[in-house]
Amino acid sequence: MATYDNKIWLLKNIRDAFIATDDTGLCEIVMAGEDFSKIFQIKGLEEKKRIKEARALQPGTSKIREGGDSCEDFEREIITQFEPYPDIDESEDEDPLGSSYVRYEEFGGYRQRSNTSQWLDKKEQALKKAAKIKVIKWEDSSPLSKEQCMELFPTVEVKPPEKQKSLLAQQLENCPDLPHRQYLEYGKFDGTAQLGLQTKCFKIFMTMLSEKHQNYPLVVCVIASAKIKDLIGFTCYKYSIEHPEISLGSVHEYGLCIAEDDGEVDWAFPCLDANEPCSKFGFTCLGLIELKNKKSFNSPPIPMPDDGHVFHLFPKMTDSGQSHNNPSRHNTGGSQTSEAVISALRAVNEEKKSSEDANLEKIQCHIMATEAPQYKSYKVQLLRKVRTNTSVQLGISLDRIEIEPLVTHKHVFWSNSRSKYFLHSIESVAWCQILETRGYRTTFRIVYSPSQKNNSALDKNASEHAGYSHLHTTYKYHDFESDHETAKEIVEKVNTILDLLNSSCRREYKISKEKKSQTRRSFHTKHLS
Amino acid sequence: MAGDTTASLGGSQVALVTGGYDHTIKLWQAHSGVCLRTMQHPDSQVNSLEISPTSMVAAAGFQHIRLYDLSSANPDPVTTFEDISKNVSRVGFQKNGTWMYTGGEDCTARIWDPRAAPRTRCQKIFQVQAPVNAVMLHPDQSQIMVGDQSGIIHIWDLKTDQNEQLIPEAEASIQDIAIDPAGKMMAAVNNKGNCYVWSLSGQPPHPVPKKHITAHSKYALRCKFSPDSTMLVTTSGDCSAKIWRTSDWALLRELRRDTQRWVWDAAFTLDSRFLFTGSSDSYARLWNIERGTLEREYCGHQKAITALAFKDQPV
Numbered sequence: 001m002a003t004y005d006n007k008i009w010l011l012k013n014i015r016d017a018f019i020a021t022d023d024t025g026l027c028e029i030v031m032a033g034e035d036f037s038k039i040f041q042i043k044g045l046e047e048k049k050r051i052k053e054a055r056a057l058q059p060g061t062s063k064i065r066e067g068g069d070s071c072e073d074f075e076r077e078i079i080t081q082f083e084p085y086p087d088i089d090e091s092e093d094e095d096p097l098g099s100s101y102v103r104y105e106e107f108g109g110y111r112q113r114s115n116t117s118q119w120l121d122k123k124e125q126a127l128k129k130a131a132k133i134k135v136i137k138w139e140d141s142s143p144l145s146k147e148q149c150m151e152l153f154p155t156v157e158v159k160p161p162e163k164q165k166s167l168l169a170q171q172l173e174n175c176p177d178l179p180h181r182q183y184l185e186y187g188k189f190d191g192t193a194q195l196g197l198q199t200k201c202f203k204i205f206m207t208m209l210s211e212k213h214q215n216y217p218l219v220v221c222v223i224a225s226a227k228i229k230d231l232i233g234f235t236c237y238k239y240s241i242e243h244p245e246i247s248l249g250s251v252h253e254y255g256l257c258i259a260e261d262d263g264e265v266d267w268a269f270p271c272l273d274a275n276e277p278c279s280k281f282g283f284t285c286l287g288l289i290e291l292k293n294k295k296s297f298n299s300p301p302i303p304m305p306d307d308g309h310v311f312h313l314f315p316k317m318t319d320s321g322q323s324h325n326n327p328s329r330h331n332t333g334g335s336q337t338s339e340a341v342i343s344a345l346r347a348v349n350e351e352k353k354s355s356e357d358a359n360l361e362k363i364q365c366h367i368m369a370t371e372a373p374q375y376k377s378y379k380v381q382l383l384r385k386v387r388t389n390t391s392v393q394l395g396i397s398l399d400r401i402e403i404e405p406l407v408t409h410k411h412v413f414w415s416n417s418r419s420k421y422f423l424h425s426i427e428s429v430a431w432c433q434i435l436e437t438r439g440y441r442t443t444f445r446i447v448y449s450p451s452q453k454n455n456s457a458l459d460k461n462a463s464e465h466a467g468y469s470h471l472h473t474t475y476k477y478h479d480f481e482s483d484h485e486t487a488k489e490i491v492e493k494v495n496t497i498l499d500l501l502n503s504s505c506r507r508e509y510k511i512s513k514e515k516k517s518q519t520r521r522s523f524h525t526k527h528l529s
Numbered sequence: 530m531a532g533d534t535t536a537s538l539g540g541s542q543v544a545l546v547t548g549g550y551d552h553t554i555k556l557w558q559a560h561s562g563v564c565l566r567t568m569q570h571p572d573s574q575v576n577s578l579e580i581s582p583t584s585m586v587a588a589a590g591f592q593h594i595r596l597y598d599l600s601s602a603n604p605d606p607v608t609t610f611e612d613i614s615k616n617v618s619r620v621g622f623q624k625n626g627t628w629m630y631t632g633g634e635d636c637t638a639r640i641w642d643p644r645a646a647p648r649t650r651c652q653k654i655f656q657v658q659a660p661v662n663a664v665m666l667h668p669d670q671s672q673i674m675v676g677d678q679s680g681i682i683h684i685w686d687l688k689t690d691q692n693e694q695l696i697p698e699a700e701a702s703i704q705d706i707a708i709d710p711a712g713k714m715m716a717a718v719n720n721k722g723n724c725y726v727w728s729l730s731g732q733p734p735h736p737v738p739k740k741h742i743t744a745h746s747k748y749a750l751r752c753k754f755s756p757d758s759t760m761l762v763t764t765s766g767d768c769s770a771k772i773w774r775t776s777d778w779a780l781l782r783e784l785r786r787d788t789q790r791w792v793w794d795a796a797f798t799l800d801s802r803f804l805f806t807g808s809s810d811s812y813a814r815l816w817n818i819e820r821g822t823l824e825r826e827y828c829g830h831q832k833a834i835t836a837l838a839f840k841d842q843p844v
Contacts, residue, residue, distance in 0.1 A: 129605055132605070132607070133605060133606055133607060133608065133609055134607060134608040134609075135608070135609050135611060136608060136609070136610045136611070136641065136642075136643065137610075137611050137612045138610070138611070138612040138613060138639070138641075138652075139612075139652070141652060143653075144651075144652075144653065146689075149687065149688050149689070149690070150688055152628075152651045153670065153671050153687035153688050154670070154671065155669045155670065155671040155688070155732075155733075156624065156668070156669050156670045156671070157669070158668045158669050158711065158712040160710075160711045161710045161711065161756060161757070161758075163757065163800075164756065164799040164800065164841075165799065165800060166798040166799040166800035166802065166803070166841050167543050167799070167841055167842060167843065168543045168559050168560060168798050168799075168803065168841050169798060169800055169802055169803065171543070171559070171560035172560050172803075172824065175560045175561060181561075181562070184562050184563075184826065184828055185826075185828050186828075187562075187563070187564055187827075187828045187829040188811065188828045188829050188830070188831065190564065190567070190829055192567055193553060193567035193568070193569055193604055194551075194553065194567075194831070195551070195552040195553060195569055195570075195571055196552065197551075197831060223831070241563055
């Protein structure tokens with residue numbers, strides 16, 4: 001049996017024996033690979049030759065040279081590391097290999113059992129089960145005699161029942177507000193002992209608990225039609241029953257992610273859609289995770305134009321960039337936006353909706369990076385030096401940043417004259433940062449270069465500034481105000497895009513900024529010394 | 530799981546069992562609302578459940594009665610009673626559990642001896658003309674009230690095999706019969722929603738009409754006296770259970786819930802302070818009678834609950 005430890009022997013055996021015993025498909029891997037037994041044999045021969053030559057050169061081993069006949073015998077005695085099995089060729093037809101076909105099966109080979117044997121097994125189990133059940137059949141026996149009846153059915157004196165205490169009432173009084181109470185409604189998704197209903201079993205790792213509580217997965221069985229959110233609820237229900245000392249949060253605070261057998265959650269995938277039935281998913285190992293900062297992550301969906309056109313996201317050659325100052329532009333043109341675009345938008349929104357539950361910090365960054373180039377608009381306050389702040393819609397996409405005043409129709413006249421529509425090509429945007437946080441508001445700044453417009457084919461305003469030279473770059477900025485979360489998201493989004501493009505404008509701005517700080521530093525050091 | 534739960538939630542258990550159209554019987558931890566165990570009742574709905582003095586639960590279904598052991602973890606029955614041609618609609622036990630009685634759609638009421646042959650079989654059959662909906666053993670253990678679909682209540686004397694007939698209302702099927710634990714009152718409900726009450730006196734007890742209540746606007750399904758005989762509950766297809774005070778037959782409580790559907794069965798706690806109900810909305814509920822509040826909901830069945838049984842003593 002020692003030969004089973006021999007990898008090369010095994011590989012060889014698989015090669016030789018695959019047809020007879022293997023239906024696992026493993027032999028194909030071995031067959032497709034190189035024939036190691038041959039390679040090793042060749043290597044072994046080479047090694048032997050080398051050793052022989054080396055020994056021949058050694059002065060002390062004169063015996064060999066003397067007895068030329070014993071040379072071949074001696075060769076056999078040299079055993080190299082490539083010798084898998086002494087005399088592998090000779091032994092091929094002998095017993096150890098020959099009988100191994102049989103042994104192979106009983107030892108490691110696992111052949112799929114036939115339907116008949118499985119059916120027989122089931123039958124046997126049913127019989128065993130039935131054997132344990134006592135069956136009492138109704139027999140039409142001769143009626144009992146009057147004496148027997150008198151004896152068997154005596155009249156019992158009816159005593160008025162005493163007042164009894166209820167054990168349940170006592171238990172209800174003593175019953176604390178058990179943690180599982182909030183999940184009780186999920187009890188109906190229990191799939192154990194269901195008859196005639198499809199069920200599904202999952203191994204669930206409670207990844208949000210401390211490490212000592214997540215060594216073992218919780219095995220839950222639910223009916224197949226249960227949705228993922230029901231599965232989450234049922235998991236909480238089962239866990240809180242088994243571990244009443246651990247308090248879990250609301251069902252909405254958790255999500256289910258795909259996990260490995262060992263409980264390692266695969267963070268590359270978002271949580272399973274809470275509204276999908278669990279029968280849809282083939283995974284059996286899942287990790288229950290906590291959804292953090294749900295609020296901050298709830299990004300509004302991409303605005304869907306009701307009348308079928310999408311404003312600057314998909315500009316058409318004919319009307320792109322026209323009438324920037326015209327607040328009514330939403331209603332002009334754009335009717336040709338294809339269904340495909342709208343359906344694409346819808347798909348994006350759908351995706352967003354479904355990933356709403358997957359609000360994890362870990363995947364947040366990932367999503368931020370992939371979503372950053374997508375167009376998104378925010379409602380923020382544009383800060384002005386002279387006039388009052390105006391609320392604007394700040395739209396950010398991969399190629400532009402637009403600031404559109406939000407006006408109610410009442411004040412169209414005023415706002416037309418007062419607030420302006422800005423459109424900056426992303427090439428002209430140099431910097432974006434948070435300035436300060438005060439109370440519940442955060443101000444942030446977007447720095448742009450008004451002269452950096454010659455590259456921008458999108459911006460029609462460019463013409464008036466076309467003459468400016470790069471050397472005289474001046475920077476202007478817009479300051480905005482919004483709540484923390486929005487400000488944070490905008491700054492992150494803009495910076496992700498800027499980093500992605502790394503435009504010349506941004507590079508120049510960075511350089512000039514560095515220079516400035518250097519001069520400031522040198523100024524400081526001068527003064528200090 | 531059952532073992533774990535019992536251990537973690539502690540203490541001796543009272544037994545609440547429910548069954549219905551989803552072919553399962555569930556054992557609940559009544560105070561926490563957790564389902565401890567699910568037993569399988571293949572091929573048939575559960576028409577009636579009763580817990581024996583030996584902590585066995587009997588489930589009446591189509592063509593058989595099955596006995597399950599509540600004190601073990603066995604999901605399968607330990608005994609089945611067979612050779613019945615139709616549905617068994619009600620099941621009950623003699624006080625000490627020495628025999629079991631049933632009524633069924635094959636127009637019979639039967640006495641079964643759970644002990645195996647060849648002992649003297651305590652076995653009896655009572656044939657009537659219409660499918661039997663209700664059987665109720667008098668607390669003196671020697672008379673069984675058999676209610677059938679033709680509207681007749683047969684008072685079957687087990688000792689003499691003689692019977693007496695009562696017809697409270699023509700052309701109305703008797704749905705259920707109840708006798709109070711003191712053996713002083715008998716009540717029956719019919720498919721018109723009417724409830725009839727008799728007082729029982731004499732030896733053997735003889736019923737004297739006492740009261741007629743128009744209990745429900747629809748089909749009545751069950752009636753039961755409270756252990757202290759002060760209340761009678763009637764359940765109905767009008768989605769409610771009503772509790773009547775036996776002293777003046779006034780309506781004490783109407784237990785209703787928006788989501789509740791037909792209320793098929795009910796059971797009092799020993800102190801007559803709480804009531805369990807089982808409904809077609811697949812929920813069993815625990816009510817505080819005094820306050821009329823819903824205390825617990827038992828959620829786990831996939832389909833309607835049509836039978837429940839409760840034993841307010843440690844199992």
